Amino acid sequence: MIEMSDVWKEYPNKTMALSGVSIKVNKGEFLYIVGPSGAGKSTFIKLMYREERPTKGHIFVNGFNIDRLKERKVPYLRRNIGVIFQDFKLLPRMSTYENVAFALEVINTPARHVKRRVHDALEWVGLLDKAKMFPNQLSGGEQQRIAIARAIVNNPAVIIADEPTGNLDPETSWGIMKVFQRINERGTTIVMATHNKDIVNTIRRRVVAIEHGRIVRDENKGLYGYDD
Amino acid sequence: MTIRMIGRHIREGLKNMWRNGWMSFASVSAVAITLLILGAAMVVALNAEQLSTYVTGELEINVYLNQQVTDAQGQQVAREIDQLSGVKSVQYISKEEGFKRLKKMVGTQYASFMESVNSGNTLPVQLVVKAANPRETTKVAAEILSVPSVHNIQDGENVLGKLFSFLNAVRDVGLAFVIALIITAMFLISNTIRLAIFSRRREIEIMKLVGATNWFIRWPFVWEGILIGVLGAAIPFAIIAYGYQFLYHYSGGAFVALSFPLMKAGLVAHKIGGILFGIGIIIGLWGGIMSVRRFLRI
Structure with a gap:
């Protein structure tokens, strides 16, 4: 599903974010990316959805050769990947329904399919009753659920989440993790960068630790491994 | 591209114009003033041409x-x-x-x-x-x-020669003036669209994330430019077409002092219409494409 071999990333300001990373993620896996701030987690994630290009090395995601992917083909890669962020990235002037439908409309989905698919996605995250409300009327956890609904509405093969619980209180975070688990159970690969020790240590999955731009640990059902 | 898509892009383009009301107004005004001057110059030029043919015939x-x-x-x-x-x-x-x-x-x-x-x-x-x-x-x-x-x-050749060289000088000065104005109008349009892009950058970011194609993102901004151009052409066209028609009827179809026949109002509208709208669309399209290229970089 995801494969990186000897990937290096140096930013124009000479910061070396990743130094020779290799990893293989299978379909249906649930992967935590842990490590100190500035260790290269975000770069690692950004390379997967082609927000950044590697300086060196090869990356394959869902059959796309990312290091050779032409600029105009990037949208078609993104349609197979759902991306979720700490700050939700919702459109404030659109309702819950419209925010999710937006993802379908911009990839030119026929109108007759949009309604049913948005309905299904909102049902998945348990927000069907708040379809007509606007983001500022909803809690942080509910807003993140909208973002998740938007990410899964295309039925992507991979969900990539960069600290999805970073802005949420512990209780809400558990609710979000339940949604991720259910998405993973239906066969969707999940890659999640996180600082949440409790979650990693309780919902035990594959843990990849990145420090100074290198993978220093990769174990199944691993622990968080840091004190904070 | 389907009709539904074109409709969507034009609607979004209009929305952009509406959101940046004052900048859009400034851009439309700039195009309108440019084309008004150009149109007026053309009316004079067309009649001067008519005059020279008429006068030569009467020589x-x-x-x-x-x-x-x-x-x-x-x-x-x-x-x-x-x-x-x-x-x-x-x-x-x-x-x-x-x-x-x-x-x-x-x-x-x-x-x-x-x-x-x-x-x-x-x-x-x-x-x-x-x-x-x-x-x-x-x-x-x-x-x-x-x-x-x-x-x-x-x-009579002497008088005629002086008349023609005067008309040529008027034409050259007018042309230089119009070119300078066209550049200003293009600059204003591209600035307006840059603002539209800026105010929608969050939307654009999300569109990119969920896999919208680059042209899907660009089209509304290109249409915004075209709409500004068309609107900027429609106003001077209406002013000149109706204004000329009024003058034509008022003067009884002849130039007062020289009593030579003026070009018919319908013919003038026909001749300047294509050029005004054509230039308006080109200015708008150019402004739109330039700002999309420079500020969207997608």
């Missing part, structure tokens, strides 16, 4: 024979000139006829004075010659001048 050579030539001898000279190649017609104005015309021109105020000089009519015989090809009037005039007993001629 006559006034030939004055020597004073001592009698009417009988004058008829002979007229026939001689009529034989020259390139001459279309010769109108003979006798001494007496010439005097009548002069009397008419002078008016009733000096009628008694004119009566007193009647007996000693010293006017020369006058011939009014038209060239077969109006453009060769000067050549024909030179030939006529070499005919014996011709005293002098007036071929």
Whole structure:
């Protein structure tokens, strides 16, 4: 599903974010990316959805050769990947329904399919009753659920989440993790960068630790491994 | 691309224009003023062209024979000139006829004075010659001048030349002015669209994340430019078309001082319409594409 071999990333300001990373993620896996701030987690994630290009090395995601992917083909890669962020990235002037439908409309989905698919996605995250409300009327956890609904509405093969619980209180975070688990159970690969020790240590999955731009640990059902 | 998509892009483009109301207004005004000046210049140019064709067609050579030539001898000279190649017609104005015309021109105020000089009519015989090809009037005039007993001629070429060089100068200055204005208008449009892009950057970011194609993101901004251009062309077009029609009817279809026929209002609208809308769309499209290229970088 995801494969990186000897990937290096140096930013124009000479910061070396990743130094020779290799990893293989299978379909249906649930992967935590842990490590100190500035260790290269975000770069690692950004390379997967082609927000950044590697300086060196090869990356394959869902059959796309990312290091050779032409600029105009990037949208078609993104349609197979759902991306979720700490700050939700919702459109404030659109309702819950419209925010999710937006993802379908911009990839030119026929109108007759949009309604049913948005309905299904909102049902998945348990927000069907708040379809007509606007983001500022909803809690942080509910807003993140909208973002998740938007990410899964295309039925992507991979969900990539960069600290999805970073802005949420512990209780809400558990609710979000339940949604991720259910998405993973239906066969969707999940890659999640996180600082949440409790979650990693309780919902035990594959843990990849990145420090100074290198993978220093990769174990199944691993622990968080840091004190904070 | 489906009709539904084009409709969506135009709707989004309109939304952009609406959101940046004042900048859009400034851009539309800039295009409108540019095209208004261009349109007005074109109306003048079209009529000047019409005038020059008309005047050239009406061009006559006034030939004055020597004073001592009698009417009988004058008829002979007229026939001689009529034989020259390139001459279309010769109108003979006798001494007496010439005097009548002069009397008419002078008016009733000096009628008694004119009566007193009647007996000693010293006017020369006058011939009014038209060239077969109006453009060769000067050549024909030179030939006529070499005919014996011709005293002098007036071929009007001098006046016409001055008129044309004046019209050319007006055209050149106008053109430079219009080009400068077009550049300003393009700059304003691209600035307006840059603002639209800026105010929608969050939307654009999300569109990119969920896999919208680059052109899907670009089209609304390109349409915004086109809409600004079309709107900027429609306003001066309406002003010029209706304004000219009004002037045309008001003046009775002729230019007041020179009494030459003006170009018909419908024809003027037809001729400037295509050019105004064409340039408007090009300015808008260019402004749109430039800002999308420079500020979207997708």
